[in-house]
Amino acid sequence: KLYRQSLTFLAQTASLDFVNKRLISILIVEDEEAIRSGLIDVFVFHGYDVDGAATGPEGLKKALTGKFDLILLDIMLPGMDGYEICNEIRARDRDQPIIMLTARTSDEDIIQGLKLGADDYVAKPFSIQQLLLRVEAVLRRSQIGIEQAKSIELNNEVHIDTENLSGHN
Numbered sequence: 001k002l003y004r005q006s007l008t009f010l011a012q013t014a015s016l017d018f019v020n021k022r023l024i025s026i027l028i029v030e031d032e033e034a035i036r037s038g039l040i041d042v043f044v045f046h047g048y049d050v051d052g053a054a055t056g057p058e059g060l061k062k063a064l065t066g067k068f069d070l071i072l073l074d075i076m077l078p079g080m081d082g083y084e085i086c087n088e089i090r091a092r093d094r095d096q097p098i099i100m101l102t103a104r105t106s107d108e109d110i111i112q113g114l115k116l117g118a119d120d121y122v123a124k125p126f127s128i129q130q131l132l133l134r135v136e137a138v139l140r141r142s143q144i145g146i147e148q149a150k151s152i153e154l155n156n157e158v159h160i161d162t163e164n165l166s167g168h169n
């Protein structure tokens, strides 16, 4: 019985450990070098796996080829603006979490960004604290489904282990 309990415990901790180990990945598409590198530093410091892009086309390419948990997308970018990138991403993946970074606070910009499917927006100049909280909120919303699926999977594994062991008792 003790053997069964410890094995179940091991299965649980091993699975939880595996779930916790994956870093959350963020793509930062921002042409202003100081802002981009500043944001990369902040998110790396807070434990995220971060990649950056300095132009519209580079951002779109990375967004479509990489698998990011969240994309921070500036609007005014060389080559292709954030609206177009958002649109292209949405056409391929309607669930990709996106937060727009807008330099302007006019209703029109915000409405257009949200219409194109951005999950949220942060107006520049923004506080890092506020940006981090909004990122966490969008990730929480987008990952509820994933976490639920994982915990069901985890429970099933533990359940199957227990049953197999009971059979031998």
Ligand code: CA
Pocket: 030, 031, 032, 074, 075, 076, 077
């Ligand atoms: Ca810009």
